[in-house]
Amino acid sequence: MEPFPRFPSMDVQSAGNNLFTGPMQIIDDRACHHPLDPLTASEIREAAILIRKSASTRNVTIKFNCLTLREPRKNEYQKYRQEVSKLPYRRAFAILHQSPGGVIEVVVNLDAAVIEEWKRVEDAVPLLTLEDLDIIGQIGRSDPRVIEACRKLGICDMSKVYFDAWSIGLDKRWDRERRLQQALPYYRFSPNDNQYAHPLAFTFIADTESREILSVDIICVDGDPIPMPLEEHNYHPALREPHSAFAPLKPIQITQPNGVSFKMKGNVLSWAGYRMHVGFNVREGIVLSDISFYDRDEERHRSLFYRLSVAKTEVPYGYPKVPHSGKQAFDLGEYGLGLMTNSLRPGCDFKGAIKYIDAVMADSQGDPYVVRNAICIHEEDNGILFKHTDCRAGKVVSARDRKLIISQIVTAANYDYCFYHSFTLDGTYELEVKLTGILNTTVLHPTNLAQSQGTKVARSITAHNKQHVFSLRVDPEVDGANNMVMECDARPSLDAIGAQFNPYGDAFVCQKSPVQGSSDAALGRWWEILNPARMNPVCGKPVGYKIINSQYAGLLAQTGSNVHGRAAFAAKPIWVVRYEDDEFFTARDYIHHPGNQAIEGEVALERAKGSGDIVVFVQFGVTHFPRKEDFPIMPSESAKVTLRASDFFSTSPALWITPVADELEKDRKPRSSGRPRTI
Missing domain, CATH: 2.70.98.20 (Copper amine oxidase, catalytic domain)
Structure with a gap:
């Protein structure tokens, strides 16, 4: 295979400089693309326009869950490798949410500017996007039931309540048509406070698409919600005193004065x-x-x-009690x-x-x-x-890996x-x-212990x-x-002690068999x-x-x-x-x-x-x-x-790396024979 010929070189810069401070570079000439390159911004816009037009003609309201490269099929790419002048079609793949419900998969041919495939997928739950996850915080802080659950814990400032959104897939209280999230709530006393030091004794279930909180589930002991842990356990340097047990570590500088090798x-x-x-x-x-x-x-x-x-x-997670059993x-x-x-x-x-x-x-x-x-x-x-010290020749040969x-x-x-x-x-x-x-x-x-399904990592907190x-x-x-794949086991030789290939009983072999997994x-x-x-x-x-x-x-x-x-x-x-x-x-x-x-x-x-x-x-x-x-x-x-x-190479690739050869220290004399020294 010959090196790919058609791509502009890209400079490598030191970690001390931020490479990307200017505007995003957009390349529109597809002749510059490798077939496996991710979609550019202009290609994403182009695919989105075609998809929205098609949705409009179908009278369908959509939002994008995913819009990414549709990689060429393997046989298409192999043809490209044989003759790089023949680029496979450039395609985009999208997963869409249809309103009021449903999932659609779309394949867009960017070279021909046409929709090649528009397919509804039944009973499917696609990724939760960052925008989907943000919904939990937006609806949680304003819901009266959540506000009341926080009030019972002594919390009045909802801006200090944070929610981790979890996809739970299925809750038997609702059918599969719902796209569910579970919210795990925490509290912060200050912006840099460790929220996981203050877990709250309730959760809620929400429907991502309808932005509706379906249930608020309070964790109680003897009818009362468990109090919020108040102790702060912070790691942020702004909230911790410098540790003076030992002197600060001195910096390590990593430099490549001649640049990189790639x-x-x-x-x-x-x-x-x-x-x-x-x-x-x-x-x-x-x-x-x-x-x-x-x-x-x-x-x-x-x-x-x-x-x-x-x-x-x-x-x-291995905790058996609701709501954490669904994690x-x-x-x-x-x-x-x-x-x-x-x-x-x-x-x-x-x-x-x-x-x-x-x-x-x-x-x-x-x-x-x-x-x-x-x-x-x-x-x-x-x-x-690799390294070896040849005591007889008085030489040391070594090479460093990278x-x-x-x-x-x-x-x-x-x-x-x-x-x-x-x-x-x-x-x-x-x-x-x-x-x-x-x-x-x-x-x-x-009054409780963490039991065998977790560890008490701080007062009133378990993981x-x-x-x-x-x-x-x-x-x-x-x-x-x-x-093909073979399964390999190290086993004692099947030959009995005294046999031709196992005279002393110490032989062992690699036994290979079809993979069982x-x-x-x-x-x-x-x-x-x-x-x-x-x-x-x-x-x-x-x-x-x-x-x-x-x-x-x-x-x-x-x-x-x-x-x-x-x-x-x-x-x-x-x-x-x-x-x-x-x-x-x-x-x-x-x-x-x-x-x-x-x-x-x-x-x-x-x-x-x-x-x-x-x-x-x-x-x-x-x-x-x-x-x-x-x-x-x-x-x-x-x-x-x-x-x-x-057994891939005829010669170890390690030998293609130039090693360093050195003399042994003068007080270490080379041995003249393989016999032990007399002391």
Whole structure:
């Protein structure tokens, strides 16, 4: 594959400078676009105009829930790769709310300026947008029932009451036609006060579309609402005295005086042999596509992955009492990682020489808006790549590793998630998620204990047990199409002691079998994505990539529970399915759609038999039993999954990095033989 030729270079600037202080740049010439580039502001406007005209002719009142790129089908993109002069049609995809009710999906051909598809979707609940979430605060502070609930707690100033809006999907008191949100209320004594230190003993359920509060549910003990916790537990520096237990840490400066080693042409990123396209959308956030690595031995770019993205995030809480028994946040499927992404701050969220990329999205009217610095791209030192001390020759040879990180930070109410897509010099890809922010808290009566389902983190405050399950979608293209996945276990040799291949009984082997999707830590289980049509010329094994997933959290909710029914994908660490166009999510496009599990049971395994065009969903995460140390703000906790070259290269890519050779210290004499020294 030849490098993509038609994109203007983009400068990389230091974190000390804000790249995007001027007006948004709008490119109208589609010949400049890579087929996977996100929609520009002008394209969003154009698509919205066509959709509104079509809605008018159909006599339909609409608002936009989502307006984003409709990626070209895989076969269309493969034709483009073979002949870059033939661009596939540029399309937009929209999800609309129809008034008084209903959901419509629309596909717009931007090149032809026509609506290609207008389809009503039954019984579907799309994302809650930022505007939808704001409704809760607007209606909550003015509702007489909410005001009365606050009055009983001694609160008269409603401007100091805040609400976290949660999608709950289904409440048996109302039918599925309602688009429901649950509001969890908190109080702030001052603008910087930690609201999660003051949870209030009531919740309410609201209909997003009608802007109607359906029920206010008060949590009582002996008929009285539980009093609001009054103690302040703050982390903001404006409200805390400087700590004088030890001297302040001295600053660390990270500099790259000669600039960075990566290059960008449009959204195509090149670094240390890697080449990929960096995309972004409302739901998945960062999307990495067409990832390849230049093999110096074969003198060609070898494909690794067609597409990498986060396919699902799921946070089920383990507290059994109403209203918290309904807390099960699908942060990606119900809110969208793109919609919740932060505008990153140079010099604070990241340090060093950094390239930022803006995100352009659409509001409920179909008008574009910009999230500045939504994506960060930078390099970091990654410690030792390899090292060996040759005592006999008196030489030391070592090389340092480096990683390229493509990242975004998402805030979902109380939690902050830092997503880091990393590539290292030996051909390894890793997705790391750092969890930080603030525990979701609830009020605890002074006479009660937190019990086994949570932890008392402060007086009258409890934080509940929960899980954070992430799903990485891997569309593999390991040195070409038609890949397969094998399950790999470390097992003792089946040969008896004294046999030819196990004379002393200490032999062990890697046993490979068709993937079943279960996890077994005792066997050190891992998985390999293999290309059976391509053999490594040295070892004679199929070229592949190893999936290392030691942080599979499992799903602790029992089979038959509401949590398990909505998140069955989390019950296994890996699913392998046949590729289907436009199937990107482990729970389909709409979380609450009946029978919504795209990745479940024997159907999925049947689809994945043999080799072919497959997709792999890898689940990993954290089971979180809150600690006292996690409050009032949570130190980051990490979860990660790694994809590492396995018999992919004939020569280790580490050898393509120039090492440093040095002499041993003079008082360490080289050994003349392999015999032990006599002392």
